[in-house]
Amino acid sequence: MSRTVYLNGEWLPEEDAKVSIFDRGFLFADAIYEVTGVVGGKLLEYEGHSARLQRSTKELGITCPLSPEALLEVHREIVRRNDLKEGLIYLQISRGTADRDFAYPVDPKPTLTLFTQAKPVLGNPKAKTGISVALLPDQRWARRDIKTVQLLYPSMAKMEAAAKGADDAWLVEDGFITEASAATAHIISKNGKLITRPLSHAILHGITRASVLDIAKEAGIDYEERAFTPGEAKDAAEAFITSATNFVLPVVAIDGQNVGDGKPGPLTLKMRQLYIEKKLANAI
Known part of the structure; x- marks a missing residue:
């Protein structure tokens, strides 16, 4: 069954979510990520992951397109849309799309995506x-x-x-x-x-x-x-x-x-x- 993913403000079936080949995450690994655990449909240690995400974006000079409060709501919404009971949420922010150049682009628009993975985390054998x-x-x-x-x-x-x-x-x-x-x-x-x-x-x-x-x-x-x-x-x-x-x-x-x-x-x-x-x- 197709998952619903989040990409730059849109909710899309996973097969319709596309990122440009010029995205710097693809070309330079110019991106950061976080993984948040989910148990019983609730987020585990979200505050810590949110704080580390803000630190990572600051260190690389990438601007998160959503406020911390809005990003929390996106996490909750992706759990709801995918009826995720147990597993994880993967979040990635890249610097965005630009023609290939080692120098950072000026005022890039970051690429933000989230998807879920259902897996047992409590019952890990x-x-x-x-x-x-x-x-x-x-x-x-x-x-x-x-x-x-x-x-x-x-x-x-x-x-x-x-x-x-x-x-x-x-x-x-x-x-x-x-x-x-x-x-x-x-x-x-x-x-x-x-x-x-x-x-x-x-x-x-x-x-x-x-x-x-x-x-x-x-x-x-x-x-x-x-x-x-x-x-x-x-x-x-x-x-x-x-x-x-x-x-x-x-x-x-x-x-x-x-x-x-x-x-x-x-x-x-x-x-x-x-x-x-x-x-x-x-x-x-």
Whole structure:
């Protein structure tokens, strides 16, 4: 069944939504995106995604054509039009259409599009079994804190990880893990401390990451924001990733070596449950 998508102020069947070949998102990856989870027809952590979207547009000098209030209504409307109960909303803003030139065009009209994807996010089977990751070199650009659509290397890394028999990749730079291909990496030390890399240009400022640290503080779970090595990760008691669509997802093996006993750890599962309970209670 055809989805209804949003494109530059219009609601269209997905097969009728067209973007120019001169769009800078297509030619230069000159675009940013956000993904918002939906459960029970409500938006999860929308405020955080909206704030990060505004930060990303500011960093790239792209003007969002809608106010924050109007954009929220578009999110709610696309959920309604597609009768989306559980899944995600993908939003993308490019700088717009112009003849090909490395220099930004003057006063471009941004291209704004949103579409939905129905998928189980609460009942993810990997939450019970955990995932395995392969360690790969981080060869992305240096401004990973801006959520751009430059995702070719993360896609390549995910495919290389699959070829190695792993579910995902954890990326390594200068001897330290940065993040997963499309998620934040975390470990739990053998003394029960949650360790996650601090915010910088090296990683995306994850919305779920921030919520997990807030939950850890509320639950009295000790945590530390610092970089950690592949050796520390392999020797950890537990490991997990966080993202808008995975919530808190256990990592049970790194480069073929079990993390802990090779099963989802109790603290990871506790964090997942606390996250789901809190975010469902605050969904809009």
